[in-house]
Amino acid sequence: MQVVGITTQQEVYVASRERKFRINEILVVEDPALNFPRGEVVETMSYNRLIPMGTDKSLVDSQVIQALQQIGYDIGSDEINLAKVRLYEEAPHPIGTGCSVRLPDFEEVRDLLVTTAPDEGMLLGEIRGTESLAESLSEDLRDQVVLMEQGDLRRQQGVPFVFDVKAMQQYPHVGIFGGSGSGKSFGLRVMLEELMKLRIPTLVFDPHFEMDFSERVPELADRGPSFAERFISVQIGQHVGISFSDLTTRDITELLGASGGHLTDSMANVVQTLHRRKDSFTSFSDRLNNLIQAMEEGKEGLKRQLNKPDLTPTDAARVNDMLRLLDEYGSLPLSSVKGIHWRLNRLEKAGLFHHDIRAIERGMEQGKLVVVQGSTWILQVFATYVIGALYRKRREYKDARMNGEEGRFFPPFVIVTDEAHNFAPKAVDSPAKSILKEIAQEGRKYGVFLFLATQRPTLLDETITAQLNTKFVFRTVRGTDIATLREETDLTAEEGKRLPYLRSGDTFVSSAVFGRTIFIRIRCAYTRSPHLANPFDELKQMAGERDEKMLKTISGLLPLFDTDLVQTVAHVNRECGCQWDVTRLKQELDRLAGEGRLKKVETPFATRYDKC
Template identity: 55%
Template sequence: MKVVGITTQQEVYVGSKDRNFRINEFLIIEDPYQDNLLGEVVEANTYNRYIPLNIYGDFVDSSVLESLKALGYNIDDDTIYIAKVRLLNEALYPIQTGSDVRIPKFTEVKDIMVKSKLGEGLVLGVIKNTDDLAKDMDEDLKGILYTFEEGALIPQNDIPYILDLKSMHHYPHIGVFGGSGSGKSFGLRVILEELMDLDIPTIVLDPHYEMDFGEGAPYLEGTGRDFKDKFKCLQVGIQIGVRFEDLTAQDLKNLLDAASNLTDSMNNVVDILFKPKDSYYSFSNRLQMLTEAQEEGSLDRIESRITNARDEEERKAWIERRDLFINYDKLCPYNSVRGIIWRLRRLGNDGVFSKDIREIEDGLQQGKLIVIQGSTRILQVFSTYLLNNLYHKRRDYKDALYMKAGADYFPPFIIVTDEAHNFAPKGYDSPSKSILKEISQEGRKYGVFLIFASQRPTLLDETITAQLNTKLIFRTVRASDIQTIQEETDLTVEECKRLPYLRTGDVFISSANMGRTIFARIRAALTTSPHTLNPFDELKERRQEDDDRFLDIIMAKLPINDIDLAQVALEIEQETGTTYTVKALEERLKQMVNRKHIRKEETIFGYRYIK
């Protein structure tokens, strides 16, 4: 391998007669006038001056090439390989043309490839096309993971990519971008597995109900592991909820809005009627009494209720209603108050107010990964409340430390979410956006970090995108997203051009810590998402089960003559409790014939079903 052509201080072309180059592989250029220089292949080409086979405009057919091969000449031998190599650090002078080029030894690239020790970083996968370097790699870096390719596990051949977790302190927050099917969710799963391995307190907002780590991946055939004691799935309204007493009016409005959109007038009602330290009961009671007063229609009628009260209790209650009516009737239209009541009950019935976030706090204290599940709408609101709460707990603790005051310990933690653009959208406000923005800008100080995954980086708030110091970019097809990626990362134009063609699980990792983009492949996840059953397989399985059940019942009764159908239906009902009308039974039998489980036969008496 030699440097060929015109060179610069940044880029050279390397030619070889026998070794094909791969994109992103590393090469050392032995310039006689400078130190050895390390470069990365950014473009790989092959060239054969006889192919395309149009020597002087002739089109060469394969039979002639075969003949030449039989004569001992293989036209492929005339192929030359050319790589465009970009130096990692600019050279002092343009590279000497003709300099020798070789593959580096592991020790020569270790510092730039492996930034973190095992056990301190996240082992996300392998750096692609580094198998030549990995041969003399340190033993402890070998065989630590598998990749998953073409439906099979592949042992590790390359240098592992270890994301330096500690560097998050200087380069906080991670973005994970890629279209559907690009391996983004798997990438996120691998990140979470690694976080659990290191016992990092983590909160995952999971609108898809897919972040469950209880099942080993099927392809590991039982050799995988589960993380049962390292994570906890909590559903909003079931295990966890909002402590009503902690809510501000704004929080409450957000919550109610999540139940169903609020009108301006309803917002107003909450502002007027909600008092700090209200409990769910006291607030809902106030609303209830106001509506009851409003239903009476006028002050006179309420007064008469007071006068005619049967006992002291009722009288007091109506006095209270009267006071509310006097204070609020003009400000709070009846319909709006009813609207608020309806929404409040709905959340109450969902259990949102009956639980608290104690379990989440405990989990974080224990260094667990807490998966919070719920619909996107509920999560948006709940996370606003939750993150505010937790972030301030951590912040108060740190601030207290600075001021040398005592405070309860609260650990640093990481917030992870898929579909992050729903939580911090660009261009319009969402309840959770302001807290996420605050964390993105200040979280580093307090040890609170974000890992945001999204299919649509373009839709994600720009302030937050700008703060994502490490970005994992999977296959992306949408032009606007590629544009965003190009603006927000150090991916080169060539790399951006490759984005639509990346294989599932291949990823560009652009990290401020590395100072350049690394082309990697995510390792095989150890666990599997609970939704891996294809819905169409599910349909098929379900149908098979139904058929089997029906056949079980029917087989013993064959042959069935058409005139006996009513009798058979009756028998089935008696035996199994399943009711078929004659028509439905016949329909079902016909299906069985179509699916070739039984046959239909014409007889002189009509037709009958037989085995």
């Protein structure tokens, strides 16, 4: 392998007759004057005598062709393999044309590929283009990951990619970007497994109900720890919620704003006016409800109620309370009071005020991964409160230590969410966005970090995107998203062109930790998603089970005449849990007969269904 053509301080062209180059592989240029610079193959091509050498602006131009001829290549008959190599460090002067190029040993490039030991970092996959380093790989890095290729499991063939989680102290926060089917959610699952392996407290917001780590992949049962005891899953309204009496007026304003859009100044004023410290949900809700009724009845209407002869003492006390509320708060707009009451009831019906966050706090203190599940809108509301509450606990502890006080320990932790653009949208106010922006900008000082995944990086708040020092970029097709990623990372023009064609599970890692972009394949996850089953297989399975149950139900009634269907449909509905009428039952019997599972006989008087 030799350097050919015009060289610069950043890039060289390398040619070879015998060896085809691999994209992203590392080469060493034997130029002693520059201390043997190292570079990465960013573009590669092969030419032979059947393909004419053009002089367009592709990888090969006229200067490269001329250089090939001068050093002995037969352009007309040789197959020539060419590679554009980008140097890792800019050279002080151009590399000499004609210098030999060779493959390195692992120890020569270890500092470029591995920054921490596998048991100290997140073991996420295999670095593409490092297959030639496998033989010289150190023992601690051999056989660390298993990958999925073309539907089959295979062992590691190159250098494992180990993300140094401790480096987040200096380069915080991670973004995971990719379109549908790109492997983004799969990659996020692998990252969560690694966080559990390291016992890093993690809070995950799961709008898709897929982050369950109970079921292991049988073929990988011997790899990784048991995750069943390292995570807990809680649902909003069933296991966790918000203790209303612990909320401040500001907390309630933010929660109500998250539940149905931004609050108007008038609605915010209603909350500030009516809420009292240590209010329970019942006391605050009753105050709103009584004020609404008082404003609708009016002072005269309430006084008429007091004059009723059959008025009980309890009702009289309630009417007097409504009169007092009307005198004190009657100037508030009725529509705003009703709006606050409606939003409050919406949150209560979702179960948000039925529990507290102690289960989450306990899981975090035990170093577990806590998965919070719920619909997208209720997750946004809940995240506004719980992220702020946990962040304040961690911040208060760190601030106390800085002031020489003891403080109650709360561990550093990671916040993870899929569909992050719903929590922190660009150019749109969102209650959760303010706390996420604060953590993105200041969380590093307190040991709180973000892992944010989204299909649409263009829709994610720009301030937050700019603070994501490591970005995993999976297959992305939309031009606007590619342009955003190009602006936010050091992806080259060649890598940007490859983004729409990446295989599922392949990703570019643009990281300040490494100082450059690395192309990797995510390892196979040790656990399975509950949504892994193909929906069409599920449809076929359920239809088959339904047919078998129906045939078993009517087997004792055969032969069956269509004059008997009224009695039969009641029996089928009771045994099979259906809600069919006679017409539907006859359609199902005709279908089964058409499939050869029943015999249908037409007679002059009736239709008979019997066993085949």
